[in-house]
Amino acid sequence: MPQKNRVTLSPMDRPIHNETPFGPANAGIDPFALFEQWFKTAMETDPNNAAVMTLATAFNNRPSARMVLMKEHSPDGFVFYTNYESRKGSELAENPKSALVFWWPAQERQVRIEGHTTRISAEASDAYFATRPRDSQLSAWASAQSSEIDEPISLEAAKAKFKDDPIPRPCSWGGLQLVPERFEFWQGRTSRLHDRIAFIQKNGQWSPRRLAP
Amino acid sequence: MPQKNRVTLSPMDRPIHNETPFGPANAGIDPFALFEQWFKTAMETDPNNAAVMTLATAFNNRPSARMVLMKEHSPDGFVFYTNYESRKGSELAENPKSALVFWWPAQERQVRIEGHTTRISAEASDAYFATRPRDSQLSAWASAQSSEIDEPISLEAAKAKFKDDPIPRPCSWGGLQLVPERFEFWQGRTSRLHDRIAFIQKNGQWSPRRLAP
Numbered sequence: 137m138p139q140k141n142r143v144t145l146s147p148m149d150r151p152i153h154n155e156t157p158f159g160p161a162n163a164g165i166d167p168f169a170l171f172e173q174w175f176k177t178a179m180e181t182d183p184n185n186a187a188v189m190t191l192a193t194a195f196n197n198r199p200s201a202r203m204v205l206m207k208e209h210s211p212d213g214f215v216f217y218t219n220y221e222s223r224k225g226s227e228l229a230e231n232p233k234s235a236l237v238f239w240w241p242a243q244e245r246q247v248r249i250e251g252h253t254t255r256i257s258a259e260a261s262d263a264y265f266a267t268r269p270r271d272s273q274l275s276a277w278a279s280a281q282s283s284e285i286d287e288p289i290s291l292e293a294a295k296a297k298f299k300d301d302p303i304p305r306p307c308s309w310g311g312l313q314l315v316p317e318r319f320e321f322w323q324g325r326t327s328r329l330h331d332r333i334a335f336i337q338k339n340g341q342w343s344p345r346r347l348a349p
Numbered sequence: 350m351p352q353k354n355r356v357t358l359s360p361m362d363r364p365i366h367n368e369t370p371f372g373p374a375n376a377g378i379d380p381f382a383l384f385e386q387w388f389k390t391a392m393e394t395d396p397n398n399a400a401v402m403t404l405a406t407a408f409n410n411r412p413s414a415r416m417v418l419m420k421e422h423s424p425d426g427f428v429f430y431t432n433y434e435s436r437k438g439s440e441l442a443e444n445p446k447s448a449l450v451f452w453w454p455a456q457e458r459q460v461r462i463e464g465h466t467t468r469i470s471a472e473a474s475d476a477y478f479a480t481r482p483r484d485s486q487l488s489a490w491a492s493a494q495s496s497e498i499d500e501p502i503s504l505e506a507a508k509a510k511f512k513d514d515p516i517p518r519p520c521s522w523g524g525l526q527l528v529p530e531r532f533e534f535w536q537g538r539t540s541r542l543h544d545r546i547a548f549i550q551k552n553g554q555w556s557p558r559r560l561a562p
Contacts, residue, residue, distance in 0.1 A: 140423040141385065143400045159501065172354065185454050187356045192405035192412035198446045199405035199412045202535075203459050210353040233411045241398050246416050271540035279541075279561045288372065289542060289561060322415075327484035328492075329502060348492045348502060 158323040158331040160344045167319040167335040167342050168211045171247060174321070175209070178240040191216065191314075192235040193227040200227065206238075207264065213313035214249065215256060217264065221308050222281035228253045234314055244324035251316040261310030266302075273303040320347070371536040371544040373557045380532040380548040380555050381424045384460060387534070388422070391453040404429065404527075405448040406440040413440065419451075420477065426526035427462065428469060430477065434521050435494035441466045447527055457537030464529040474523030479515075486516040533560070 164170055178186035192201040202224065208215035214236060218225050228234060232252040239246050265273065274294040294303075319335040319342075330349035335342045377383055391399035405414040415437065421428035427449060431438050441447060445465040452459050478486065487507040507516075532548040532555075543562035548555045 140421055140425070143420055143422065188452065188454070190403040190405075190414055190450055190452075192403075192414040192448070194407040194410050194412040197407050197410050197444055198463070199407040199414075199448045200461070200463060201403055201405040201412075201414055201448045201450045202461055203450065203452050205356075207356055208353055209356065212353070231410055235405070235412045235414045237403055237414045237416065239401065239403070239416050241401070248413070248415055250411070250413060269540065275541045275562070281561050283561045284547075284558050285561050286559065288544065288559070291540070291542075327482065327504070328488045329504075331501065334497075345497050346499065346501070348494050348496045348498050349488070 156323075158321075158333070160333060160346055163321060163333045163335075163344045165342060165344065167316070167321075167344075168209075170321060171209070171319070174240070174243070174245055174247060175238070177243055178238075178245070181242045182240070186238075186240060188238075189214075189216075190237040190239075191224060192237070193224050194231055194233060195227045200224075206236075207311070213251070213254075213315040215311050215313045217261070217309070217311050219276070219279070219281035219309050220255075225281075225312075228312060236314055246320075246322035246324075248318075248320040248322065249314065249316045250318040251314050253312050253314045256311035256313050258307075258310065262305050264311060265305035265309070270303065273305075274298070276306055276309045277303070325349075369536075371534075371546070373546060373559055376534060376546045376548075376557045378555060378557065380529070380534075380557075381422075383534060384422070384532070387453070387456070387458055387460060388451070390456055391451075391458070394455045395453070399451075399453065401451075402427075402429075403450040403452075404437060405450070406437055407444055407446060408440045413437075419449075420524070426464070426467075426528040428524050428526045430474070430522070430524050432489070432492070432494035432522050433468075438494075438525075441525060449527055459533075459535035459537075461531075461533040461535070462527065462529045463531040464527050466525050466527045469524035469526050471520075471523065475518050477524060478518035478522070483516065486518075487511070489519055489522045490516070538562075 187206045188203055189206050190201050191204045192199055204216040206214055234253045236249040274291045277294040278289045278291050321333045323331040332347040332349055333344050334347050335344050400419045401416055402419050403414050404417045405412055417429040419427055447466045449462040487504040490507040491502045491504050534546045536544040545560040546557050547560050548557050
């Protein structure tokens with residue numbers, strides 16, 4: 137019989153100190169504006185991690201999830217970059233339905249976003265790729281993301297290929313944009329009396345609704 | 350035209366300082382033992398957040414994801430608690446395929462787990478519920494998790510109902526256990542030369558394979 141490792145966090149599940157009320161009254165009617173406000177606060181306390189998000193995809197009704205970095209956000213959507221032939225790239229090409237989660241522990245806040253993912257333009261992907269550090273550009277050429285390999289990848293072949301030339305974007309690498317259809321803003325509270333405000337789009341208008349925690 | 354907010358993290362995507370090699374040679378052959386080792390390290394640096402994980406579910410091939418707390422882990426699986434009638438509870442009752450992601454930024458490590466979710470025994474749920482703080486027990490009675498509500502929930506009715514009596518577990522609330530079928534251990538490296546080791550189960554044996562980053 138395997139030994140169980142019980143993870144105990146006492147006295148509460150997690151220490152939650154936030155007592156600021158949060159509800160439809162102060163959530164506003166624009167989920168992008170509210171996201172921007174929460175994201176800004178998270179960036180102030182933890183700039184290295186605020187843009188890290190979980191991306192969930194599904195293939196044959198089997199979900200998979202991984203961390204990705206948000207690189208741009210606007211009412212058009214939430215942009216991240218990947219190898220289009222990676223597992224997430226292939227799954228999203230097959231089934232664009234997808235979900236994101238931001239988790240900002242210092243604020244005890246979570247933002248959940250659901251929608252569908254589309255490719256950004258080749259021009260926009262080129263422009264972003266050009267800003268990447270050279271070794272990151274090389275690694276986009278060197279790595280067939282998610283495939284099985286025997287040894288760690290090396291940048292040497294790509295370095296030899298490009299010498300000191302500018303490195304173009306591989307066409308298998310670029311941006312994807314999640315276009316939101318649903319948001320949920322979650323503010324942790326003591327005794328699990330969390331505030332949860334969902335935004336659903338109807339006839340082009342977003343409306344906030346409180347959900348039971 | 351909406352203003353784009355480009356998130357720029359320079360000079361690297363995220364500062365990554367870990368240069369310890371990680372590969373099949375030191376990953377071992379037991380993903381549960383490796384998880385335990387990585388989790389222990391994460392608990393040492395951030396005990397409040399190490400057990401926080403993203404749970405991804407899928408319904409009609411539409412993924413959704415949210416943060417949950419791991420409460421127990423063993424070779425039997427990874428246990429968390431929920432209202433069985435919440436959105437995740439309903440989705441998992443319909444489609445047990447599910448995925449977890451742990452993200453430990455201080456170690457620049459990610460663990461992805463995929464498998465199927467089953468209910469734990471009523472006795473095990475009772476035993477855990479009995480250890481919960483009283484207000485958390487009351488809120489399990491007071492909240493129809495994920496349903497739309499007009500006002501924040503209140504514990505008053507549940508308090509009046511139970512007075513000073515012990516609070517039994519609502520039968521709609523309890524533990525779920527994700528039984529892994531696939532693991533991936535991800536160690537961040539500079540220039541996105543990350544180490545990714547997947548464990549796949551075959552004939553009851555786990556075997557590690559390196560994946561391209």
